[in-house]
Amino acid sequence: xxxxxxxxxxxxxxxxxxxxxxxxxxxxxxxxxxxxxxxxxxxxxxxxxxxxxxxxxxxxxxxxxxxxxxxxxxxxxxxxxxxxxxxxxxxxxxxxxxxxxxxxxxxxxxxxxxxxxxxxxxxxxxxxxxxxxxxxxxxxxxxxxxxxxxxxxxxxxxxxxxxxxxxxxxxxxxxxxxxxxxxxxxxxxxxxxxxxxxxxxxxxxxxxxxx
Amino acid sequence: xxxxxxxxxxxxxxxxxxxxxxxxxxxxxxxxxxxxxxxxxxxxxxxxxxxxxxxxxxxxxxxxxxxxxxxxxxxxxxxxxxxxxxxxxxxxxxxxxxxxxxxxxxxxxxxxxxxxxxxxxxxxxxxxxxxxxxxxxxxxxxxxxxxxxxxxxxxxxxxxxxxxxxxxxxxxxxxxxxxxxxxxxxxxxxxxxxxxxxxxxxxxxxxxxxxxxxxxxxxxxxxxxxxxxxxxxxxxxxxxxxxxxxxxxxxxxx
Numbered sequence: 380x381x382x383x384x385x386x387x388x389x390x391x392x393x394x395x396x397x398x399x400x401x402x403x404x405x406x407x408x409x410x411x412x413x414x415x416x417x418x419x420x421x422x423x424x425x426x427x428x429x430x431x432x433x434x435x436x437x438x439x440x441x442x443x444x445x446x447x448x449x450x451x452x453x454x455x456x457x458x459x460x461x462x463x464x465x466x467x468x469x470x471x472x473x474x475x476x477x478x479x480x481x482x483x484x485x486x487x488x489x490x491x492x493x494x495x496x497x498x499x500x501x502x503x504x505x506x507x508x509x510x511x512x513x514x515x516x517x518x519x520x521x522x523x524x525x526x527x528x529x530x531x532x533x534x535x536x537x538x539x540x541x542x543x544x545x546x547x548x549x550x551x552x553x554x555x556x557x558x559x560x561x562x563x564x565x566x567x568x569x570x571x572x573x574x575x576x577x578x579x580x581x582x583x584x585x586x587x588x589x590x
Numbered sequence: 591x592x593x594x595x596x597x598x599x600x601x602x603x604x605x606x607x608x609x610x611x612x613x614x615x616x617x618x619x620x621x622x623x624x625x626x627x628x629x630x631x632x633x634x635x636x637x638x639x640x641x642x643x644x645x646x647x648x649x650x651x652x653x654x655x656x657x658x659x660x661x662x663x664x665x666x667x668x669x670x671x672x673x674x675x676x677x678x679x680x681x682x683x684x685x686x687x688x689x690x691x692x693x694x695x696x697x698x699x700x701x702x703x704x705x706x707x708x709x710x711x712x713x714x715x716x717x718x719x720x721x722x723x724x725x726x727x728x729x730x731x732x733x734x735x736x737x738x739x740x741x742x743x744x745x746x747x748x749x750x751x752x753x754x755x756x757x758x759x760x761x762x763x764x765x766x767x768x769x770x771x772x773x774x775x776x777x778x779x780x781x782x783x784x785x786x787x788x789x790x791x792x793x794x795x796x797x798x799x800x801x802x803x804x805x806x807x808x809x810x811x812x813x814x815x816x817x818x819x820x821x822x823x824x825x826x827x828x829x830x831x832x833x834x835x836x837x838x839x840x841x842x843x844x
Contacts, residue, residue: 495681498644498754499695499744500670513685 382566385559393548397567400544403534404571407466408527411473415526416519418474419481420507429482436475444536447471452540465537465544472533473526480522484515517587524579531572535564545571595619595658596752596784597643602652604638612638614808615652622751625778625785627799629792629830634805636788640754643786644673656752671695674745674753674783678760680737682729688714688740689725695748713743718773735766742774746781755787759794771797792830796820804830 386393415436422429442450447468452458457467488511496506512519538546548564551557597620604613613635620626628636641647642654645661654661656669682691692713693706701709711721717739729737738758745753759767759774775798778785789795795802796816804811804819806826814822820831 489681489684491677491679491681492683494646495675495677496683497646498670498675498677498681499698500667501694501698502667505698510683514683 382559382562385563389563393545393563393567396543396545396547396564397571400531400534400546400568400571403462403465403469403537403542403544404527404530404575407469407473407530407534408523410466411470411477411526411530412523414470415474415477415522416481419478419519419522420485420511422478422482423485433475433478433482436471436478439471440475444468444472444533445539448536448540461537461540461542464540465534465542469530469534469537473530476525476529477519477522480525481515481519484518485511487518488514517583520579520583520586524576524583527575527579528572531568531575535568594622596622596656597786598655599639599642600653600655602639602642602649602654604635604642604647605650612808613642616810617652618803618810618813620784620786622784623782625787625798625800626803627795627801628786628788628803628805629790629795629799630805631790633807635808636803636805637756638808639805640756640786640788643752643754644670644675646670671699671748672750672752674747674750676738676741676745676753676755676758678757680729680741680744682737682740682744684729686728687725688719688727688729688732691729691740692744692747694744699748709747710743713746714740716746716777717743719743733766734762735770738762738770739773742777746783751784753783753785755785757788757790760789760791767794774798792834796834 418432418436422432439447448464451464451467454467457463492510492514493506496510501509534544535546535549537544538550545564545568548560549568552560552562552564599616599618602613602616603611605611612633616635616639618626618639628639630636638647642649642661643656645664645666648662656664656673661669683694686694689707689710692710693701696706696709710725714721714724719736719739724732724736724740729740732740738761741758745755759770762770771794778798787798796819799816801813801815802819803813804824804827811826812822812824814827819827822828822831
C-alpha cells in the first residue's frame, strides 16, 4: 500500500492525531512561556542567577527525551496521566531557548534608553512593560519559535508513554516495519514544524522594533 | 541656605560599593534660573553629581536638597518627573514616534490625550521642528541633531522648573552642535529654567553657562562666571583656557 492511499483512507484518524499533537504542543508552549519569560527577565536583572537558572535548563536539555519521560514517571501527580507526563517533559525542553532569548533581548537594550526612562520618572514596572518587553519582543519571539519547532519534533516521543499525537504512527510503523505508517506520522509533524516556524517568523518581523 | 537656592549640595560624597570615590565633599548651591555648567574631563565626577540631583544615585555622605527638600525624602519618581533630563544620544525610545516620546511624561502624569497632543506640537515648534512633519516619525528616521532636539522637547514636556543635561550636544558634528547651542541659548532666555549642564567642552561651558563649576578627579576646583574663568589662575582652569587660546592662535595663522 503506498503512502498516498494510506493518507486518503485514514485522513480522519491522521487529522485527529495532528490535532492531539497541536494540543500537546500548544499547552506545553503556554506553560513554557509563562515560566521561561519571567525567568529570563530575572536573569537579565540579576546576572549572577544566570549560571544556576540557565545551567539547570541546559541540563534538562541534554537529557535524552525517552529517559526524561522515564525519570518523570514516578513523580506523584505527573506520572498519573500520560498527557501530564508528556507536557511536563516537553516543557522542560522548551525552557532554555526562551529563557536565553528573553535575557539576551532585555540585556541588549541600549543603556541610554533605560537611563532616560529612569531619569524621566518611570517606575520599574513601567520600564518593564513599556520599554524592555516591547523592545525585546522580537528576540523573545525568536526563542519561542525555536522552542516550538523543537517541541513539535520531540512531542512525537510522547506517544511512547501513550500521550497520543503523531508519534503514535511513527511508533506503530517502527514496530510493524511499515514505512507508510511512519510517514503518516512524520510528514504531518514536519509540516506542522514548518508551518509554525513560518507563522512565528512572520510575527517576529512584524513586531521587531523599527531601527 | 539662600532663599532662592533650588539645588544644594552639602558636603556630598559618592563612592562605588568597592570603595572607589567618584565624588568628594562637594558643596555647591544652584540659585533659581541659573545655568550651571559642570566642566571637567571624563571621570571628574560631573555626571555623578548630576545623577545625585534626580536621585538616580544617592549620596554616600552629605546631603542633596532640591527645592529645599532632601532628595532622599522626595519620592524618587515624583522628583524625577519634576526634573527634565536630557542625555547624550538623547535616549529616545526607538519603538515610540516623536509624538509618543515627547508625550511620555505627560502621559505618565495622566494628562488627557488632547492636551498631550497640543503640548507635543507646541514643544516641537519650540525646538524648531515642524510638528506636521515630525510628530509621526520614529527616532531612526531623524538626524542626530533632530534627535537631540526631540530629546530637549521631551525633557521640557511637563514644564519642569529644573533641567539636567548630560553632554547633550556631545554626539553631534561641530556645525550642528554650534547651531543647536545657539538655539538652546535662545530657548534658555525664553524659558528661564534652572539648568545644570555637564560638558567637557570649554567653549560650550563659556557660551551657555551663567556659572562654571570646574570639576577634577571628583573634586570641585572652583565656581566661576565665564569672565572669571577666562582670567582664573587656578591651574586646571588655566589649562582649559590655554587650550582655547591655542585654537585662537591657529585661527590667527589663517
